[in-house]
Amino acid sequence: MTAATLVVDEKAISILDAALIEDTWFQDFNVPSNFTGLRRVKVGDVVYLLSKSADLDSRLLVIPTSILDAVPDHRSAFERIIRVALRQFDRNISLPTQWQPYHEGSLLSVYAAIFARKNQHRICFEQAPDGSNNIFLFAVTPEPEVLSQIKIDLTCYREALENFPDALTTDDEDSENVGHFGILLSSPLGMQLAGKGTLEEWYEQKLSAEQLKFVNQKCDRPIRLRGSAGTGKTQAMAVKCLRELYADADCGGDKTYAFLTHSAALAHEVVRGMFYALDPSERWVHLRVSSGRPKLWIGTLYELAQEQLHYEKKGLKPLSLDGRDGRELQRILIEESVDAVRNEPRVALGVLKECRDLSDRMSDMASRSYLVEEIMNEFACVLDAEKIRRGTPEAEKYVRSTREPWQMALPTEAHRKVLLEIHSEYRERLRRERLLSMDQMVADFGGYLSTHEWDQLRDSAGFDLIFVDEYHYLTRIEAMTLQSLFASRAQHSGRWPLIMAYDLKQSSNDAALGGGVARFRNPGVGESLSMDFKQVFRSTPQIAAFLRDLDASFPAIDLEGEFQPYVGQSEKDDGDVPTLIQFDTDVKLIDEVLTRALAAARKLPGKGSQVAVLCMSEDLFDRYRSAGRTQGKIVAVTSREDMRELRYARARCVFSMPEYVAGLQFDTVFLIHADAVDVSEEYLSQGARRRYVSRAYLGASRASKHLTVACSAERGGVSPILEGPTRNGSLRGDVVL
Structure with missing residues (x-):
């Protein structure tokens, strides 16, 4: 890298967040000279990437390039650096739990890439260098370290700030006649999915009759929006959310709103992009209530839990199941648990002898993958969702209960006792690895929401209106936490304004079925109003x-x-x-x-x-x-x-x-x-x-x-x-x- 330091202002960070970046870009940080939204200026050894609105009051991200060089995957690490900076300047944005953000005062670190035992590099930030509102990348460590024990050299940071006024007044001459820039500046993914049209245009011209009826529906009760794939549920939810948000802001209201999805990527890549397409001014980002808190929060239930429970400070890592790496790790732990139980004399000579079919399946390596898949589903949708543990009254009820047709075939009490043994062994392996399943994390969050502490914080930290997209991915225990997320003032005659969109047939697991689907009609927040979308806008006839x-x-x-x-x-x-x-x-x-x-x-x-x-x-x-x-x-x-x-x-x-x-x-x-x-x-x-x-x-x-x-x-x-x-x-x- 030819520059010693890279500096990006807060508006330019949003532009880079949507950019397509190649490895060659990191050599010179060039940008197309004909792109009016971003310019490159070099002062001494410092390269500045500045938006057209950059001024002396702009908040800055400062990156020493020697530190970036120390990361194995430049592009992946840089995208995470940009996301951390976005979070610094916009508290509506959350950091994915999979990155394992660790806070120590104003210091923060996250994994530089997808966590793996062979690659545990952490990128470390000072979020208030010299007491400012800027953010500074100060180190990369090959494995997690105590942040306060890492030496921070602010020399290049201070030099970058000293030269910043000169950069603002310097013409960009550096990227002229460059043929290949290594960067393509594009619109966010959600904008591409949303299509063209402002919020007003969608409301006045583009919404179908059934979508318009949903958007205009009063938010004084739970609403369940059902529709097949491609019927525009997410688009209608985004329009309704912004209209409700702006209506309250325009009349001086102090309500707060949450837009929850099951996937952090869907929340931050797609939903935020849709909001930006509907209102490029980003008014929805900057709106605040009287306490200074953002009016709109976008993210996942897991990110809310992470904010409140601070697992990173306790040395615990949530096990992500939202990807092949997380699923593969869970699969390995379950396979090890199956083998341990099969070889445990107490079990092998006891309950396992009473269910030879299950014993044969546990021994048959050719069909092991099918068995593990069924066990994973049973854990997520029944045992962890219902907080069932071996040796508890809940376990006895589980052993004797009538099975639903969608559940794993466990015809006798002996079969279910074997599953409890496997589950107990699996939980022990998680404990030894200091890992938490996402179900365990949400269960803990549900417990926190019933504490006296949250009761005191509920009206200042809770929400007045909650939108949940892809509700079919929520387990029963996740759905049960939603009522407690409302501020007490949000209640309307015993009903809470939860707006949920779902299509059960798109769910590739049984999360929605655990505990019965009656919770869709009454999701713990009062009897819901059903609305259906039948027009398909995505696919051909x-x-x-x-x-x-x-x-x-x-x-x-x-x-x-x-x-x-x-x-x-x-x-x-x-x-x-x-x-x-x-x-x-x-x-x-x-x-x-x-x-x-x-x-x-x-x-x-x-x-x-x-x-x-x-x-x-x-x-x-x-x-x-x-x-x-x-x-x-x-x-x-x-x-x-x-x-x-x-x-x-x-x-x-x-x-x-x-x-x-x-x-x-x-x-x-x-x-x-x-x-x-x-x-x-x-x-x-x-x-x-x-x-x-x-x-x-x-x-x-x-x-x-x-x-x-x-x-x-x-x-x-x-x-x-x-x-x-x-x-x-x-x-x-x-x-x-």
Whole structure:
């Protein structure tokens, strides 16, 4: 890097947050000279990236480039540095729990990249250098350290501030005649998904009649907004949120609002981008109540919990399940727990002898992945959600209770006792690793919300109106915490204004079903008003027809009227009928699909970010994304935190699983490995079959114009869930030998 220090003003930080950055950019930090929103100035050894509104009062991010050099992945670390700076200047923004933010006075550190045992680099910040409101990157450590014991050298920071007045008055001559900048300045992801139109234009012209009815509905009770994929639920929620926010602000009100999602990436990449598209002035960012607190908070329930419970100060790490790394770590812990219980004489010679089928499954390594998947779901949606522990009265009730059809097949009390043993061993392994499952974290948060401390803080820290997108991903224990998040003044005749949007069929786990789905009608905040969206704005009529036929494959589970038939009617122009392709082998499948996907990407303005290859099999997804034959052809999105990686697709295509791209849409989708083998497992429960169909439904519904479904004869050929669409002609065959 040719510069000793990089300085970015607070408005320029927002521009860089949406930029596509290559590794070459870090050599000179050049920006296109024809981009009017950002300019580059160099004074001595300091490079300043300044917005057009930068002035002497602007708050600054100061980065010594020698420290940035010490990070293995420059781009990943820089994106996190930008996010930390955004948080410094906008308290509406939260830092993901997966980054493990650690605070010590004005000092802060986060992981520089996705946490792994081989890469534990931390980037460290001083959030008040010399008592200012600026933020300074002062160190990178190869592993976590006590921040107060790290020496801070403010020499380059003071030099950057000393030269800042000169930078403001210096013309930018440094980036002239530079051919390749290594940076592409673009709009946030949410803006691209929201489409064009201001808040007023959406309200007066673009909303459909059913969307307008929802937006105009009074917020004096809970509202549950139901709608199939592509019906514009998130867009309508964003419009309603801003209109309610501004109406209160315009009349001098002091109400506070929360917009919660299950995914931090969805909250900060998509929802915030939608808000920016609706109101580029960012008035929603700057509004404050009389106490100085922001009127609007956007994020996840986990981020709220992290703010209150401060796990990082206690040396505890929440185990993220929002990604392959978190799921893989959980899978390893569960597999180790299964083996430990199977080899424990007390269990092996006791209850395990009474359920030979489960014992055989625990010993059968060929089908171990199916068993672990079922156990993961049972833990998340039943045992952890209901705080059931071995040896407690709740455990006795669990052992003797009637099982729901969607739950794991555990027909006898002995089967359930074995699950409790595995769960107990799993919790012990989490404890030894000083990890908390997300369910444990939320359970602790629920406990905190019932304390005298929160009772004192509730009216100053609670909310008057709460929006929850993707409510179907919340477990019962998560849903139960929502009432306590309201300020006491928010109550209307025993009802609390919770606005929730959901589609049960998009849920690839059973979180929504734990404890019964009656909580959708009465989510602990009073009887809710039901509103439905039926017009589809994302997909062509041909893709909508396929989704209607696929809908018939869902198991006949009685979900108290909430699991409704697909009734979406597309408002888009006609397109191609979705295509089914069969391959002899897995290798032929991935090679040919990537060839077609890359050819499709070359024809689109957005290139590869508009083409997604979504894999139905977790095992094959992991195998393909690390295989040599896919390198240089794909951008792997392995968690919902990776949504930012979509910007880097270019001549490649997006490679992911349906659940990691929920909330997004693509011009073209290839849904691969819809194979018979995944629904032929002897012990597969109705719940597992529902989750499988939901994954297919979620993946197919990401497509707006073109959909191709691929299967492999090596894995049993065409999945039986595709029989209806094939028979009805909404999926046409195209056999490839």
